[in-house]
Amino acid sequence: MTTSTSDSALPAIQALQAELGPGAVFIAADVPARNRNDYSGIGPTAPLAMVRPADTAGVAVALRICHTHGVAVVPQGGLTGLCGGGRAGAHEVALSLERLVGIQEIDTASATMTVLAGTPLEVVQKAAAEAGFFCPLDLGARGSCAIGGNLSTNAGGNRVIRYGMARDMVLGLEAVLADGTVMTSLNKMIKNNAGFDLKHLFIGSEGTLGIITRIVLRLFPKPASTMVAMFAADDYATVLKLLSAARNGLGPTLSAFEVMWPDYWAMATRRVRGVRNPFAGDPRSEKDDADAYGAYVLVEALGTDAAQDAPRFQAWLEGLLEDGTVPNAVVSQSLADEKAFWGVRDACAEFHQLWPGHLAFDIGLPVTAMDDYARRCKAAITAQLPGCEAVFYGHIGDGNVHIVTYQSGVPAQPKDAVEEIVYGLVREYGGTVSAEHGIGTLKRRWLAHARSPEQIALMRTLKAAMDPKNILNPGKVI
Structure with a gap:
């Protein structure tokens, strides 16, 4: 094992090894490559060390030791962040939550799930589905991003219009403060106004005020049907009319309203391999001049009545074509169509190749x-x-x-x-x-x-009060 580290940090490293065990502490050159970077594109770093506690108690021990010795700590989840929030520098310890994985409980009466923060989002989604529920938080990195990281950045995704941001899906959580204090509030009640709602200090603060270790998520009824349509719009005024029509006509079933400007549409449908133009055969969708469409809109609705939802959606769409709100539209007839429509919107994931x-x-x-x-x-x-x-x-x-x-x-x-x-x-x-x-x-x-x-001054006041030694993800956010 490589043991090179600064003399000032050596006591902290030795204490971490003694308390957590050598197998949970990696020093300098032994830090795994995956813990040296995120998806920000900034470039890899060389952390002082990386620790991987097995549970909340281990996280508390690690923070207590680092707080005592004044060593900075950078929490890491799936490391899919795009803004550099999970990158640990040469004088910082990366604290990985990769071992805090698992569903602890699904309470069907409360419609809640208690889950460890390192659990991948896709695991959460599948566990909810197997229990007859729906976890609506969804983003492209679902297979590798961790639910704790999703909360630390208050992730959004594709269904915010119906279900809200990540914070709207949380009832309670557990977090470890800078000095190792464990703040446990695994609340399952939607109504709980007993003082400050402390969970919101940690959601969206990117690990600068505390490290989330457990979460109580709200679960929702599993959709019985999914309807997806792609609309062509003459201009942005048409997009706004369509948005109003979707809110009024689809009501609470409206789950996604995604807009693509013509420049994005041209790149996705003409330059990204494997992406199919849903309007193939409509010459306006292939044009780049004044006759081209002004925008393209993907609308998704999640219903609760499989027998009636699709006919209602079809009737709503046909009404928009008949009254001239939109010049063209296509509705999915199969799961393959749904994937193809979403494939246009998700083609951005392949732009790096071009x-x-x-x-x-x-x-x-x-x-x-x-x-x-x-x-x-x-x-x-x-x-x-x-x-x-x-x-x-x-x-x-x-x-x-x-x-x-x-x-x-x-x-x-x-x-x-x-x-x-x-x-x-x-x-x-x-x-x-x-x-x-x-x-x-x-x-x-x-x-x-x-x-x-x-606002920034108040953020700094909170940071100074909760992390006076500035050891939690320093240099991030504020």
Whole structure:
């Protein structure tokens, strides 16, 4: 075993080994490669050490030791974060929750699940389904992201319009504070107004105030039917009309409203291998001129009556075509169709093959301002950075736009210049620099574009009160 480490941190490392056992502590060069990076694209780091406690008590021991010796700790889950929140530096200890895995209880009467924080989201989803329930939180990294990490960043995903963000699915949790104190509040009650709702201190704070170890999730009725349709829209005004019609006509069954601007549509359907154009045969969907469609919308509805849901959805769709709200639409007739429709929206996961090293953004805006923002942002990027392409898409029903940019023929992507444009306009429109991915280190410099000085000051007051030695994920968020 490699034992090289700084003299000042050596007592902490020795104490961690004594308390947790040598098999739970990896030092310097022995830290596994997967614990040296996340999905932020920043590049690998070399942590001082990595610890992998087996339970909450082990997490508490690790934090107590590190707090005593003044050694910083960076919590790690599935390491699928996009903003650098899980990267541990040379003088920091990475604390992996990979051993805190498992479903502890499913309470069918309360419709809750108690789960350990390191459990992959997909495991949570499958356990809920096997018990006859539904866990609506869903994102592309479901197979590897950890539920604790989902909460630490307050993940969003595809169904926020119906079920809310990750915090809306949590009733209680357990977290370990900076000094090793265990705060257990595994509440199962929807109504519980006994003082401050402390769970919200930890949800969305990216491990800077405490490390989540257990969670009580709300479960929902399992959908009996799924309906998916793809709409073509003449312009953004049509998109807004369709959103209103979906809310009014589909009511609580509306579970996704995803919009793709023409630039995204062209890249996804023409350049990404294996993606099928649902409007094949409609020449407007292949055009890039003034006759092309102005936007494309994927609508999903999850129903509770398999016999009646599909006919109702079909009638709603036909009504929109008949009254001229939309010029064209196609509805899924099979599971294969559903996957194909979602395949267009999820094609962004393959953009790295076409645009290696591309820049990706996750912003929030007032829904009415999104198209104006997209037009101004794209125009500014192409004017200031010749040859730079930009595509726009997102969860428009809940105010979230994603942007992907790429400039070919340059040694490195113009990150600073693009961020100045993207986030400068976000501030102008009163939006947020992070809708669902967190702040981490990558967006820390832009936090003031979305939060007031008073808000940031209060965040720092909370941080100083709960972590006076600043050992929990230092340098992240604020």
